[in-house]
Amino acid sequence: MxxxxxxxxxxxxxxxxxxxxxxxxxxxxxxxxxxxxxxxxxxxxxxxxxxxxxxxxxxxxxxxxxxxxxxxxxxxxxxxxxxxxxxxxxxxxxxxxxxxxxxxxxxxxxxxxxxxxxxxxxxxxxxxxxxxxxxxxxxxxxxxxxxxxNYLKEKSDSYLLSNIFDKIFLSYNSFKNFYVSTGFKNLDKILKKIGGGDLIIIAGRPSMGKTSFSLNIAKNVSEEYNLPVIIFSMEMSSSQVLTKLLSCILDKNQDFIINIFENKIINNFDENYLKIIYSLKIFIDETVNLNIFQMYTKCKFLIKEHGSLGLIVIDYLQLMNSPNQNQNRVLEISEISRSLKCLAKELNVPIIAISQLNRNLESRNNKRPVISDLRESGSIEQDADIVLFLYRDEIYDSENLLNKNLVEVIVSKHRNGPIGTAELYFFNDKSKFSDFY
CATH class of the missing domain: 1.10.860.10 (DNAb Helicase; Chain A)
Structure with a gap:
């Protein structure tokens, strides 16, 4: 005392x-x-x-x-x-x-x-x-x-309508920095762009490419806008994440990348690709059992060090810990999703959170996911600004060559715009997505 x-x-x-x-x-x-x-x-x-x-x-x-x-x-x-x-x-x-x-x-x-x-x-x-x-x-x-x-901000969180108009439409730099593209034209036609404060859920059954898709967006944001991006990988190690990213950047399969690591064949890297790798401001955090407070601290540190943050990726939501560990896991996940939305708004940064789906859809004839398939959903669908489902028909019908490398990105919720489906190519061995023309 x-x-x-x-x-x-x-x-x-x-x-x-x-x-x-x-x-x-x-x-x-x-x-x-x-x-x-x-x-x-x-x-x-x-x-x-x-x-x-x-x-x-x-x-x-x-x-x-x-x-x-x-x-x-x-x-x-x-x-x-x-x-x-x-x-x-x-x-x-x-x-x-x-x-x-x-x-x-x-x-x-x-x-x-x-x-x-x-x-x-x-x-x-x-x-x-x-x-x-x-x-x-x-x-x-x-x-x-x-x-x-609880720290007092220099100004109120309430703004006059005309001031918001001036900030967004009369200041090009402010407008440009507030939104980022996913890097995929077909998807951007639906979403336009993702903004600071947005919570984006990316979900799908196993092998649909959820992690690779999120890493592709992270790479695109860092490369196009020269902004720092942080990836919280609670399932994969940092070396596994690096392997997927390099496969995408070099357009080489993961076995090729692993062979380079094992044999330390640095000469196999094209000089132009090396420039890309060293220019990307992508941070990988492999802390297990991460909670929202740790995430907040790490993100604030990056913003302090680099002045800004372009995107936060969480792989995946169900592996996060809640500070209030209730017996009901659904309530814990709901608390986590609400905290993530608050964090996105507080930092003015878009957050991508990968989420699992329950197995109910496997018993349906049409296995395309819907929002009710979100595992331990609770309030996830309420807190999210955008919900994207990845669906690959070739997983269920591998003999149909028309489905080869084709993935549907289903926009099931879009708080500020339309819903719809964007088709992309997905090359699983390279962890690479590209536009479908």
Missing amino acids: FKKNILKNFYSIYAEQYVLSSLILYNNSWNDIYFFLNVNNFYFKNHQLIFSIILELLNLNIKFDIYSIFNRVKVYSDFNFLIYLNYIIQKIPNPCDILYYSRIIHNMFLLRKILFFSNNILNDILKKNKLNVSEILTSIEIGLFDITK
């Missing part, structure tokens, strides 16, 4: 009194601070109580003064609030300064959270005989995520 002389540097009684008196004298000044100031931001209990009463009156759309506040607050305490309220309004604040003092209150609150959080971590480490570093780091990540998401 901290001594009071330490905490005195982490609150401002003057700022708290100033904000309360400003609200009492100028009820409308609440409009300047409503988007971030909360009851728990105040350090003093009496101030929390007064502020909660003010919030109650504001929600009821009732004009208030010290007497209306006193009539409600006196039932909670023996403290003489009337004298105190009279005292603080004598400061006669300028309502223009309420935002400044509210920021002080909010920042002091966050500093206290950081202080207590750091102290708790230190105590946990000192008390435990056996230290689990992974467990400690996860605890730190969760705590930091909780503090960071």
Whole structure:
């Protein structure tokens, strides 16, 4: 527990009194601070109580003064609030300064959270005989995520319609950076482009090419826009992901790539291909049992290091861990999908999450997937902006040569546009997709 002389540097009684008196004298000044100031931001209990009463009156759309506040607050305490309220309004604040003092209150609150959080971590480490570093780091990540998401942004999340119009249509660079192409013309005809904040689910039965398709999009985004892309591969190792990517880039089968690795035949690489490989800003993270907090931390680090992030790929959604491990796996997956959508919006980056399908479709005559086939779907279909299903008829009818290397990308959900089917070629041995003409 901290001594009071330490905490005195982490609150401002003057700022708290100033904000309360400003609200009492100028009820409308609440409009300047409503988007971030909360009851728990105040350090003093009496101030929390007064502020909660003010919030109650504001929600009821009732004009208030010290007497209306006193009539409600006196039932909670023996403290003489009337004298105190009279005292603080004598400061006669300028309502223009309420935002400044509210920021002080909010920042002091966050500093206290950081202080207590750091102290708790230190105590946990000192008390435990056996230290689990992974467990400690996860605890730190969760705590930091909780503090960071409460950090006051420089502006509100609400924007005037005309400002949004100006941002998108009058600034070419802003418009260009906000959207990325999949790299496939037939698919882009339906989707147009995928934008920051979009959660895209790519699903299909085994052997449909889900991972290869996602890697192809990742390569296209990094190559065309020169943007960093991160791939969270919880199923395959980084070397396996690299093999698939190189097969696609070099247009060579995976056995050829593996042979180069095993025999270290670097001369087999064309110089132009080497330039492509070294120019791509693709990061591969093979952390197992990944949770949303770890993902958030890693993505924020990349954005800090490189200034931006073009795409996040998760292979695959059902291998992620939920911080709240419920017995019901469907609820866990639902929580994960909601968190991914929030993460995409928070970072303003599109997220591709690969998902499994249940086996129900195998008993149907028409084995093309539908949204209800999503495994442990829960709210996946609700959270996703785009749902893509990959279907290869040659898996079920290998003798029909017309189906050879043909894959259907079925757009079953498209929040901001039409649905439909795009046909692509898929060369499985090269992990490569190309447009179907």
